[in-house]
Amino acid sequence: xxYELTAEGFLSSxxxxxxxxxxxxxxxxxxxNLDICKSYIQKNTFINVKGQLFKTEFVIFYxxxxxxxxxxxxxxxxxxxxxxxxxxxxxxxxxxxQKDFYSVITQQEHPVLCRPFFxxxxxxxxxxxxSLSESKNIIVTFLGLITPLINxxxxxxxxx
Amino acid sequence: xxxxxxxxxxxxxxxxxxCFQLDQEEIMEIQQPDPFYVMVPRLSYFxxxxxxxxxxxxxxxxxxxxxNEMWMDYNGQPLKWHYPIGFLYDLYCxxxxxxxxxxxxxxxxxxxxxxxxxPNKDVVEAHYMSTVKEADxxxxxxxxxxxxxxxxxxxxxxxxxxxxxxxxxxxxxxLMESHGDNDGxxxxxxxxxxxxxxxxxxxxxxxxxxxxxKIIQQLITELYPEKxxxxxxxxxxxxxxxxxxxxSEHLSYPDNFLHIxxx
Numbered sequence: 001x002x003y004e005l006t007a008e009g010f011l012s013s014x015x016x017x018x019x020x021x022x023x024x025x026x027x028x029x030x031x032x033n034l035d036i037c038k039s040y041i042q043k044n045t046f047i048n049v050k051g052q053l054f055k056t057e058f059v060i061f062y063x064x065x066x067x068x069x070x071x072x073x074x075x076x077x078x079x080x081x082x083x084x085x086x087x088x089x090x091x092x093x094x095x096x097x098q099k100d101f102y103s104v105i106t107q108q109e110h111p112v113l114c115r116p117f118f119x120x121x122x123x124x125x126x127x128x129x130x131s132l133s134e135s136k137n138i139i140v141t142f143l144g145l146i147t148p149l150i151n152x153x154x155x156x157x158x159x160x
Numbered sequence: 161x162x163x164x165x166x167x168x169x170x171x172x173x174x175x176x177x178x179c180f181q182l183d184q185e186e187i188m189e190i191q192q193p194d195p196f197y198v199m200v201p202r203l204s205y206f207x208x209x210x211x212x213x214x215x216x217x218x219x220x221x222x223x224x225x226x227x228n229e230m231w232m233d234y235n236g237q238p239l240k241w242h243y244p245i246g247f248l249y250d251l252y253c254x255x256x257x258x259x260x261x262x263x264x265x266x267x268x269x270x271x272x273x274x275x276x277x278x279p280n281k282d283v284v285e286a287h288y289m290s291t292v293k294e295a296d297x298x299x300x301x302x303x304x305x306x307x308x309x310x311x312x313x314x315x316x317x318x319x320x321x322x323x324x325x326x327x328x329x330x331x332x333x334x335l336m337e338s339h340g341d342n343d344g345x346x347x348x349x350x351x352x353x354x355x356x357x358x359x360x361x362x363x364x365x366x367x368x369x370x371x372x373x374k375i376i377q378q379l380i381t382e383l384y385p386e387k388x389x390x391x392x393x394x395x396x397x398x399x400x401x402x403x404x405x406x407x408s409e410h411l412s413y414p415d416n417f418l419h420i421x422x423x
Contacts, residue, residue: 035360037361064362064363065297082272106286108242108276108287109276114357114358116273116277123293123297123302
């Protein structure tokens with residue numbers, strides 16, 4: 001129950017994660033901010049789903065209220081149109097019904113980047129991370145939890 | 161707990177006169193539509209108060225735009241529906257009040273890089289409830305919201321949506337209580353916005369290190385050590401000796417956050 005992650009703890013996990021990412025040429029980038037609560041890591045890439053190409057931006061940031069890492073993203077199709085939540089559900093990695101999907105992901109104003117993003121609700125993360133024992137890197141553990149929902153193609157070399 | 165009922169009532173009853181005008185580019189009829197005037201509660205959200213306005217303008221626009229998502233701007237600044245109306249007014253008009261507040265209505269060119277989509281009122285409800293939940297995480301580690309029943313959550317939302325003070329406060333008072341021997345919230349749910357709309361959120365305790373009540377003056381010194389600023393909410397410049405705990409209990413918006421503008 002007493003799961004606590006500080007902004008400093010998040011930042012040091014993020015730095016360790018970026019080191020691994022660099023070794024694997026995985027293109028995650030750390031954006032450090034003077035305001036430590038606003039540091040985040042980001043990866044812009046293309047994904048191929050059922051023969052269709054999409055541009056994606058993935059951002060992992062520290063959610064100040066919940067004290068957890070939080071996953072956020074945007075996806076554009078090849079015409080440059082940003083996908084809505086229903087489009088995203090259809091290209092999700094696993095079959096998931098509308099109600100469950102919508103209860104986990106909603107469009108919100110990004111607390112750090114201040115523009116619309118799809119954000120995974122941090123309250124679920126809090127419950128999940130509270131139920132797990134100590135992990136080597138909280139960001140890796142966290143990504144392991146969410147990959148079933150979002151097709152992230154995370155290498156097992158991160159130590160999942 | 162929130163005891164100054166007169167203050168709560170005064171804040172709840174705050175209203176703004178708004179004048180909606182249809183963007184000239186949208187008008188497809190020879191006859192110009194009249195502007196649409198309405199008094200709106202400061203604590204509400206735009207999607208909850210604009211049904212009539214939308215119907216008023218619909219017959220003047222191109223029919224191919226009729227099913228598009230409507231949006232509004234003030235002086236070219238798109239208005240974010242997910243913030244309370246009174247906060248948006250304070251942010252954009254606080255230094256130079258104008259009434260009625262004149263806004264321009266659009267049915268095309270939705271600025272999706274700035275505004276969240278709002279296809280229906282369920283989206284507003286979901287956004288509202290998740291904000292209340294977040295505030296409760298800050299105040300009571302989320303324990304009050306998770307102990308409440310679904311019908312209590314509904315009552316909060318319906319109280320706000322239907323402008324029913326008693327219905328809303330019957331539930332909201334539980335969210336405004338502090339527990340145990342510790343007189344005050346764990347953290348104060350507070351968001352402070354600069355004039356450009358960028359937001360600062362910090363973990364703010366209602367107490368100083370020595371256990372005394374933290375007042376606005378001390379918060380300002382903590383956040384803005386270089387130059388003193390004034391803070392405004394609900395159209396009021398907050399007196400410097402206001403305790404943060406009292407402010408949170410009485411001047412929070414229905415989403416349980418203090419939304420404050422730097423001025």
